[in-house]
Amino acid sequence: MSLIDDFIESSNDTLIPSYTANTSIFLDPAGFEPADPVHMLETGFVSTGLAEDDTEIFSLDRVQFQFPAPLVAMSVSNEVLVMALETNHILRIDLQQAHDVEDIEIPRKPGEGKIYKIFFDPTGRHLLITTEQGENYYLFEKWKKAKVLSKFKGIIIESVGWNRFNGSSSDTSTKKFLIGSRNGVIYEAEIEPTDEFFKKEEKYCKQVYSLNENVPITGLRVEQFPVTSRKYFIVATTPTRLYQFVGIATSSRDDEAASMFESLFTRCEVNPVFQELPGDLPYSELQFYSQFQGVAKSFAWLTGPGIYHGSLVFGSQDVGDSVIDSAKLLPYPITPSDNDTSTITTEVPLSFALTEFHFILLYKERVKAICQLNDQIVFDDFIPLKAGEEVRTMTVDNVKNTFWIYTDSSIFELIVSKEDRDVWKLYLEKQQFDTSLQYCKNPAQRDKVLTTQAEHYFSRKHYLLSATFYAQSTVPFEEVALKFVERDERDALRNYLLNKLDKLRRQDRTQKTIIATWLVEIYLSKINNLENLAASSAGSDDINNYKVEQNVLEEEFKGFLEQYKADLDKKTTYSLIASHGRTNELLFYASLISDYEKVISHWIQERNYKQALGVLSKQASVDTIYKFAPVLMENAPSETVYVWMRQPNLNPRNLMPALLKYDHLKAPENTKTNQAIRYLQYVVQQLNNTDPAIHNFLLTLYATQPTQDESALLQFLASEGREPYYNLDYALRLCSQNGRMQSCVHIYSNMGLYEEAVDLALKHDDLELARINADKPEDDDSLRKKLWLKIARHVVEKKGDIKTAMDYLQHCDLLKIEDILPFFPDFVLIDDFKEEICAALDEYNSKIEELKAEMEEATKSAESIRLDIRELRCRHAVVTTGEKCSMCDFPLLTRPFYVFPCQHAFHADCLITKVTKHLNPRQLRRFKDLQQQITKEMNNVNRTPDNNEARGRQQQPAGSLDRLRGLILPDTTAHIGDDVAVVVPKVDQLKDELDDLVASECILCGDMMIKTIEQPFINEEENDLLESWAI
Incomplete structure (x- = not known):
């Protein structure tokens, strides 16, 4: 079904013609009329194999459209269909809106002739109209009137080569294109549509090439080379010749009015490349096939002998070279004569079209399709013509790949479906x-x-x-x-x-x-x-x-x-x-599937331990390393340890059997390094291993070395610090059994047994080691002195070296000469230590003088203190009768009070109440305890016979400090009689302590006030009152 039919069926009788009143054109909304019986013949291209598809590849449909006048020419491009009528009217239909038909009249003067041909560009925007008298018109999209091209006057256009590559899609210009005329001349032109009345649309029209013979140029095509944008391939055909032009075109940006293709034709003018096919056919057609509007892939030329076709190969061609490749001539199919069916004739098509795989041939009464692959006719259909109806030609929409046949009064669409079905x-x-x-x-x-x-x-x-x-x-x-x-x-x-x-x-x-x-x-x-x-x-x-x-x-x-x-x-x-005995392949396969144990076992059996270790180092299983550790450590210890050191996730405990089996003295390598010690050192020092078993094992290896040098062992012991990971008792026993004296001394010292360490060092006459360990108990001077005395005694008694013993007095500040004199023999010359004795006596004399000076200074200080105390007893403060308590603001003299040097005065009870809030728990307990003791002592005094006399004396004025202190406590503690004078010193002592606790400083000027800076102005007891005022 055609594109128009699709629209008609979906419109449901809604199509209304919209053109001028003097036109009787209309579209029949009912679609196609019943077609006449069509006899179809398909051979050579029918699927007889798998996935049989009976769908016809080609079908011919009549488009229902009534013309007001005979149809002269038609063209379709980009889904826009234009038709030229004998009445010099142009009908334009957008196939997306098929109900809207535009009728445009071509202005024509008497004698100017009828429309001869129309040429539609690939975009469907530019239409050229030429007449039999050489009058040419231009119609742009949306224009309602065509304009005369005065510069084209006298040119009867036979073909147009549109330039599809030069310019942009938004450009309204036709871009520079070529025109083939009836007299064998090629022109170059450019048209720029304009709405200005006095401005011409045609920018220029210039002759660029002539065939030098009066023959029509029936076909013209412009192709751009894919790689070189300025290189073009131009094909021009006459009824008997096909010309090829290859060359560089002038850039259109240099000068808009300058010719673009003139230089190209000039280079080819001397020796033009052409293919000539003899014949007397007065017309011919040139068709190209391109996929997705790209560069053309193939061409076909309708000539008298047949269809000349081939592919196009764009490469490095230059002037005089051919772009056509694999060209062949397809003779026209023979058909029975119309008058005598027994006679076979060869009929030349009126027109033809080129698809990807077929040639579509249009005859006077029928249409045929020939497969390009096997030259077989795959479609043969009679055109249902009406009486007196005459077939004109074919037109192709190369953008949408649709094919149209038109007569003087009908339009047919040749629908191509699944063309590549059986390719x-x-x-x-x-x-x-x-x-x-x-x-x-x-x-x-x-x-x-x-x-x-x-x-x-x-x-x-x-x-x-x-x-x-x-x-x-x-x-x-x-x-x-x-x-x-x-x-x-x-x-x-x-x-x-x-x-x-x-x-x-x-x-x-x-x-x-x-x-x-x-x-x-x-x-x-x-x-x-x-x-x-x-x-x-x-x-x-x-x-x-x-x-x-x-x-x-x-x-x-x-x-x-x-x-x-x-x-x-x-x-x-x-x-x-x-x-098959393929050992290498067996090992390769085992490695591929990660069966490293098989590979390692093979190399060990071959005694190739380096290969075994190489495989072992590439795998990640620790169990495999543990499994082969003993044999590899025994035969290649150095390389084995290197592999172990590259595997930090190993557990050294699991390698201990291999390390125990390793004998450094029997190792095959000529090396002094013990590989077991090397690995354990790496584990302890680099991996920071803390396993006691590993540390004890490393200690054992150090201690059992055949060398007498203990430096490595001592370095290991020292690196462990005060809290070693090895067992100290085991280490001491092991070092003792192997005669490692210095190590034993170090272990004794590490255990805190400094006396044993010094004794062992002295036992082996290692005085330097003994001195080092004697200085280690830094917090215990008595022990340090004792150890130094042992060293001094050893030096004096065992070696008789009194001078060395005297030198120790300089090394240890705890030793005095009198400490070591008892070690000297009863009869000995003092010449060697006379100077030391004199120095000691001088030191004692100096200390005695220092003590005397300190005693005199102390005596002076005591005298000064006594004078200060006497002065304090005479200090007083003047209190006026109107003085008020700085705390409660009541008269001060109404109750017992305190007066401070800063002139602040407080009632005793106010001061006590305030101070006790700032006392810590210990001070508060002491305060209450003092109150209870004073009360108890005063109660004892009140029970004496002179109790009443004592109370009487309480009423007498008292001006002394004792009178003021007595006011702190209740009246029963105010005064004590002479008969109880024994109790008075104790009470005074208690009161003095209470004064120190309560009145040591002014609560408004002292540290107590500073400490309250972090306390809030409103305490917790006042929160309830504050909340009661909340609104």
Whole structure:
């Protein structure tokens, strides 16, 4: 169904013609009228194989449209259809809005002739109209009136070569294009549509080439080279010749009025390239096919002898070169004569069109389609013409790829559907398998091509290629495998199995394992066979070829194992490889599947410990390292330790059996380094291992070394610090058993047994070591002095070295000469230590003088204190009668009070209440305790016989400080009588302490006030009152 029909059916009788009243054109909303019976013939291009599709590729539909006048010319481009009528009217229809038909009249003077041809550009915006008298008009889209092209006057246009590449899509200009005239002249022109009345649309129209013969230029095409934007290919045809022009065009940006193609034609004018086909046909047509509006891929030229067609190959062609490739001439099909059916004639088509795979030929009464691939007629249909109706020609919308046939009163659309439906079959028949695969529409077709291709190569003994395509087909596996086995083509079988294995799905585990195992056997047999051939061809020229082929196959086999290791059964594969004696391949496979134990065991059996260690270092299993540690440590200790040190996640405890088995003295390496100590040092120092067993083992190795040098052992002991990870008792016992005296002294010292450490050092006459350990108890001077006395006594009594003993007085400030004198013999000359004795006496004398000075200073200080006390007793403060308490603001003299040097005065009870809030718990307990003791003492005084007399005296004025202090407590404690004078000193002492506690400082000026800076102005007791005022 045509594009117009699609619209008509969806409109449902809503189409209303919209053109001038004097026009009777209308569209029939009912669609097509019943077509006359059409006899159809399709041969050579019908699918008879898989996925049969009966849909017709070509179908001819009549467009229901009534013309007010005979149709002269028609053109379709970019879904816009224009028609020229004999009445010099132009009808323009946008096929997206088929109900809207524009009727445009061409202004024509008497005698100017009728419309001859129209030319529509690919965008559907620019229309050229030429008449039989050489009058030319231009119609732009949306214009309601065509304009005369005065510069084109006298040119009868036969063809137009639109420039599809120069310019932008938004440009309203036609861009520079070519015009072929009736008299063999090619013009270059450019039209710029304008609405200005006095401005001409045509910018210029200039002759750029002439064929020098008066023949019409029936076809014209402009193509741009894909790579070089300024290089163009131009084709021009006459009824008998096809001209090719290749060259560089002038840039259109240089000068808008300058010719773009003139220089190109000038270069080709001397020796023009053309192809001539003889004939007396007065007309011809030139058609091109391009995909997706790109550069043209092929061309076809309608001539007298037939259709001359070929492909276009754009490359590095220059002036005089041809772009046409693989050109052929297709003779017109023979048909029965109209008058005599027994007579066969060759009829020349009126017009034709070119599709991707077909030539569509238009005759007076019928239309035919010929397949380009096999030159067979695949469509032959009579055109249902009415009486007196005459076929005009064909037109093609190259943008939307639609095909139209028109007569003087009808329009037909030739609908092309699934043109490439059976192309795969035709290419398959021509044995162009790759191209055939490109056009396959479903898996069945693809399988048919692959199967045919495989059988084709198999029949020609190209077994490797055949295997490749058999693997992609659905031919049964057993059938193909038997074919290659019967021909003894093992290489082809291997290729087939590899390709088949690669195409199996992941879930086909069983099939994949079987095929992969079979391939292992084939590979191994082939490798062994090549090895045997090479051995038997020793001394001949073929040996190198065999070895090269063997090496290539071995690498291929390794690649196969690497790719399909997951599909192979380990046990079966091991058995196959071992049965063929392929050790290298066995080790390679074991490494691939991470079976490192097998590889390491092999190299150990071969006593190749370096290879074993190389494999061991590449794997990550610690259990494997533990398993082979003893044998490797025994035979290659240095390399083994290096591998261990590169595995920080090892547990050293699990390596202890290997380290215990290692004997440094029996090691094969000529080295002085104990590898066990080297590894344990790394574990302790670098990995910060804290395992006591490891530290004890390392200590054992150090202590049991055959050398007498203890520096390494001492360095290890020192590095452990005060809280070592090794067992001190074990270490002491071990060092003692192995005669490591210095280490024992260090351990004693680390245990805090400094006396034992010094004794052991002195026992071995190591005075320097004894002195070092004697200074270690820094917080215990008595112990340090005792240790130094031991050293001094040893020096004096054992060695008789009094001078050295005297030197110790300089090293230890705790020792005095009198401390070591008892160690001297009863009769000894003092010449050696006379100076030390004199120095000691002088020191004692100096200390005595210092003590005397300190005593005198103390006496002076005591006297000064006594004077200050006497002065304090005489201090007083003047209090007026109107003085008020700084706390409660009541008269001060109404109750007992305190007065401070800052002139602040407080009632005693106010001061006590305030101060007790700031006392800490300990001070508060002491305050209450003092109150209770004073009360108790005063109660004892009140029980005496002179109690009443004492009370009487309480009423007498008292001006002393004792009177003021007595006011702090209740009246019963105010005064004590002479008969109880024994109690008074104790009470005074208690009151003094209470004064110090309560009145040590002014609460408004002292530290107590400063400490209250962080306290809030409103305390917790006043929160309730504050909340009661809240609004």
